Amino acid sequence: MTTLLISDLHLHPGDPELGARFLDWLERRAHGAAALYILGDFFDAWIGDDLLDLGDADPTGNAELATRVVSALRRLSDAGTALYLMHGNRDFLLGERFAAEAGATLLPDPSVVELGGEPVLLMHGDSLCTRDTTYQAFRTQARNPAWQQQILALPVPDRLALARSLREQSGEATSNKAEAIMDVTPDEVARIMRAHGVSTLIHGHTHRPAVHALDLGGRPARRYVLGDWTAEQGWEIVVASGQAPELRPFPL
């Protein structure tokens, strides 16, 4: 039995092709896996789980997409694949209702899980980019439950407008901030891996897929970075029992 990890699909109604190919991937590839972890920025924007009530009444198509995706996830979890979701910097408002309807568990960021017989630290990755201080200030605010309640109380059109403006200013690979600022801070990677006593870290966010060999004070370690999906190509990490994680791109 294998475990699959993916992140940064950035699903949105403006890219129906990507949505269709992801749903196809779920049927072909994820069914039969022991577990699927989605490590954030699954949706390009998420304005609240009440999106699931809107259906065709939402002219932006976000509700229709959310409804299709949640039922596909439900089919997967009902078929026996354990499903885990972690928030990203775009879909941090994804809530317990979405998770319950999908048959998924929301995982805190960071989380340590056992994969291939080894403890592995899972993160979205945005918190590792400590040099982007403007974004880190926003992140602190966005993870505050009181702030989230305030946002979720706004009417849907206001929240859609807010999501659009956040997308324009968010800490993401498309930003015009300096390259180094947009990547993880090596010291922060070492710090958090030591704090959790792990030799393996898996995250996404930076859209810079790679496997980095690290030296944690004489102890060899690895940092796996998942890639973002397009309608043409996806990225996954596969963990077969007793084996090291393997990062691979695949055509969609």
Ligand code: MN
């Ligand atoms: Mn991200």
